[in-house]
Amino acid sequence: MTRVAWITGAGSGIGRALALEMAAAGWQVAVSARTAAALAELAAGQSAIRPYPLDVTDAEACRAVVARIEAEMGPIGQAVLNAGTHHPMPAEEFDAAAFAALIETNLLGTARSLAPVMAAMIGRRSGRIAIVASVAGYSGLPTAAAYGASKAALINMAEALRPELARHGVVLQLVSPGFVRTPLTDRNRFPMPFLMPVEAAARRLRRGLESDRFEIVFPRRLAWLLKLLRILPYRLYFPLVRRVTGAGG
Numbered sequence: 001m002t003r004v005a006w007i008t009g010a011g012s013g014i015g016r017a018l019a020l021e022m023a024a025a026g027w028q029v030a031v032s033a034r035t036a037a038a039l040a041e042l043a044a045g046q047s048a049i050r051p052y053p054l055d056v057t058d059a060e061a062c063r064a065v066v067a068r069i070e071a072e073m074g075p076i077g078q079a080v081l082n083a084g085t086h087h088p089m090p091a092e093e094f095d096a097a098a099f100a101a102l103i104e105t106n107l108l109g110t111a112r113s114l115a116p117v118m119a120a121m122i123g124r125r126s127g128r129i130a131i132v133a134s135v136a137g138y139s140g141l142p143t144a145a146a147y148g149a150s151k152a153a154l155i156n157m158a159e160a161l162r163p164e165l166a167r168h169g170v171v172l173q174l175v176s177p178g179f180v181r182t183p184l185t186d187r188n189r190f191p192m193p194f195l196m197p198v199e200a201a202a203r204r205l206r207r208g209l210e211s212d213r214f215e216i217v218f219p220r221r222l223a224w225l226l227k228l229l230r231i232l233p234y235r236l237y238f239p240l241v242r243r244v245t246g247a248g249g
Contacts, residue, residue: 001126002077006030006069008056008113009083011038014132014180017202018080023048025206030069030076032056032113033083056083056109066116075124078209079117080175081110082132084150088143099146106150111157118161118170125169130209130216131158132175135223139230139237142245162214173208174215177201178222 005022009015011033019029023046031039032054039051050073054065069076084106087098110131121127136144137151158174165172180201196219208216217223229237 001128002075004028004030004069004074004076005078005080006032006052006066006076006117007080007082008032008054009081009132010042011035014177014198014201014205015080015082016042017198018082018205019049020046021202021206022078027078028073030073032065054113056113057104059112059115062112063116066113066120070120076117076120076127078128078130079114079121080130080132080205080209081113082130082175083109083113084132086147089146090143091145094145099149102146103150103153106147107153110154118165121170122165122168127169128171128173128209129165130173130175130205132177133158135176135178135217135226137176138223138226141241158214171212173213175205175208176215176217176223177205178217178219180218 003026005027007015007019007022007029010019010031015031015033016038019031019042023029027048029049030052031042031049032052033039034053034055036051036053039053043049043051052065052069054061056062066076085102087102089095089098114129114131117127118129121129131154133154134147134151136148137153137155141148155174155176158172162172178196180196180198201218204218205216229240232240
């Protein structure tokens, strides 16, 4: 497998921190995001990082960027599909257009960036892909009706593709972050248990990418709590969610 990595959503947050981690570990890193200025700042002084601005909602642009990276840097050995956004949406502010916009970026944007890199790796019978979802996709949580739905769909998609890609020599992993200090989590209006610094999250993620386990999750304590919640009967689940999040007063 080549030491060329492609990270989407690298303009800030986990994607940016991971790009620096992987460059320090000897990878040649192609970084994508809509914010060209942020990518240029990230790549400045980093010979191992090259910017490829991209809006993942544009399928043709995704195909073109993958082709350009492979022509200029070599075959992509590791793709981390991290592009996404977050818009807290309490029931009182539920908006179908905002919901659709979030699905367009988080779910369909991931699918559009996945398609060309997955096809290339299947053709080579080699490569690794990580799809970044969230522990918010495990079960429904207050204010996350749109965000959680997009991440739950990514989890399902990753579960479906993992065994199929294995037949082609391609490793697919699911990344399920909890609360990590980023510009997106700064939008949350509720207490965030086990909040992690973004640098620590990037280190965990890089180590996880070097393993063959399906799910890379951090912080583990929050993940196990939410995994436990999702198997509880609803008569226990909803009171616990209300207590933890303060929803419903």
